[in-house]
Amino acid sequence: MTEKRFTGRWLFWGLFAVLVVGAIYLTVRSDPVWVDLVPASRGPMEVSITEEGKTRVKDRYLVSSPVAGYLHRVSLEVGDPVAPGQLLTEVDPMPASVLDARSRAEAEARVGAARSALNSARQKVAAAEAEAIFAARELRRLQALTDSHFISEDRLQQAEAADERAQAILRSARFDEEVMAHELSAARTRLEVSAARVTGNDDIERVAVKSPVNGAILEIVRKSEGVIQAGEAVLEVGDPGALEVVVEVLSFDAVKLTPGVRVRLTGWGGTTLEATVRRVEPVGFEDVSALGVEEQRVQVVADIVSPVDEWKMLGDGYRVDATFVLWEADDVLRIPASAIFQHEGASHVFRADEGRARLTPLVTGRSNGLYTVVKDGLGQGDLVVRHPDRQLEEGVRIRSR
Structure with a gap:
């Protein structure tokens, strides 16, 4: 009986000691840190x-008054379509400037300059047409050889680009020709008005302001009628x-x-x-x-x-x-950029491993501010702390919110 009583006493005190040690451990150990965990996932990403x-509008053209005079009210509205040569408004020239000899000589010189510019534009159109025809023929020739695999895909793409460029240059040259023709018409009109004033014919005194291009009215600078100076803007046109x-x-x-x-x-x-x-x-x-x-x-x-x-x-x-x-990439391994921090000159994250935070180095790639590409150090599905703070250290217990 004495031996049994002695054994029971030791069992009691041993169990009591274990409970005391366990209570002390639970009291002194730190509580787990609450964190937000996010998995490393694969998917598309762009920077x-x-x-x-x-x-x-790419090409905007400011239509101005060709002469100083009295501008008639513009009846068009913003957005109205216009065609080349369409009447936009009219200007009654100032009589005094029409009878001036020097102004008439200057008008004749402008007509000559505008005629030369128009001829130059026509020559450029002819050259552009020749280039466009050659580029189109070359493209058709290369397209015919495509099935035979005698040419590379890059060579065919270069020919297509050359054909598009030649066509664009041709359109630009024709457009410049239209503008030059309009300028010549405006110069001739001013000269004809001067001649009409000298001969006493007042029927052609009114000068027409016409659209130089095909498009629409973008802005009306001067809508109301009144005195206007030569070169003063009336409205703006372009192709919307x-x-x-x-x-x-x-x-x-x-x-x-x-x-x-x-x-x-x-x-x-x-x-x-x-x-x-x-x-x-x-x-x-x-x-x-x-x-x-x-x-x-x-x-x-x-x-x-x-x-x-x-x-x-x-x-x-x-x-x-x-x-x-x-x-941009269609399939990359990525994690939130906020999970990455610098430690000892390298990028690190805190990875969740069996309820503890593990300091993990990694190699990163592109970042768009929200996500960062991970090249090495993590695998798909690994959980990392989204917003690490100073409470986290290697081995600290963590708990997900």
Whole structure:
């Protein structure tokens, strides 16, 4: 009985000691740190720059009064279509300037200059037509050889680009010819008015102001009638179907953009449009943000490449959100950028391992501010702490919220 009583006493005190040690351990040990865990996942990712821009008609033409005189009221409205040679308004010239001999001599000289410019433009049209015909023939010849695999795909693409460029140059040359013809007509009109005043014929005193191009009225600078000086703007015309997008980006971001960069256009009220950067202006300018911060910005011009039917409701001066895609990938391993921090000069994260935080180095790639590409150090599905703080250390117990 004494031996049994002694054994029972030791069992009691042993169990009591274990409970005391356990209570002390539970009391002194630190509580787990509550954290947000997120898995490393695979998926698409892109690095982009988003800025606000606006549309602009590519070719704008300011129609001015050819002579000083009395301008008649412009009856057209903004948006009305116009055709080359269409009457926009009329000007009654000032009689005193019409009878001046020196003005008449200057008008004759302008007619000669305009005639020479028109001849030069016609020669450029002829040269452009020859180039366009040659480029089209070369493209057809290479297309005929495509099935035989005698030419490379790059060579065929170069021929297609040369054909498109030749056609564009031809259209530009023909357009310049139309402008030169209009200028010649305006110079002749002024000379004819002078001759009419000398002979006493007042029937042709009124000078017609006509549209030089095919398009629409973009702005009416002077709608009401009244005295106007020679060269003073009357209205502005252009083709609203030929739009470009102008975006003012920070100079820090502009150095990352080059011609050909893909652009997504959103926020204009329609579907997402595709565009490409055509030109990055070489000169910046200073702008003041809404918060009063002085910024250096650069204008970037982009061409819309989506079908016209998708953006036919867009007009001149419309607001758009332009996203410049600097880099994109369809399938990469990524984690939130907020989970990465610098430790001893290298990128690290806290990885969750059986309820404890493990300091894990990793090799990172591209980052768009929200997500960062992981090249090495983590696997798909590994849980990392989204927002590590100073409470976390190697081996610290963690608990997910």
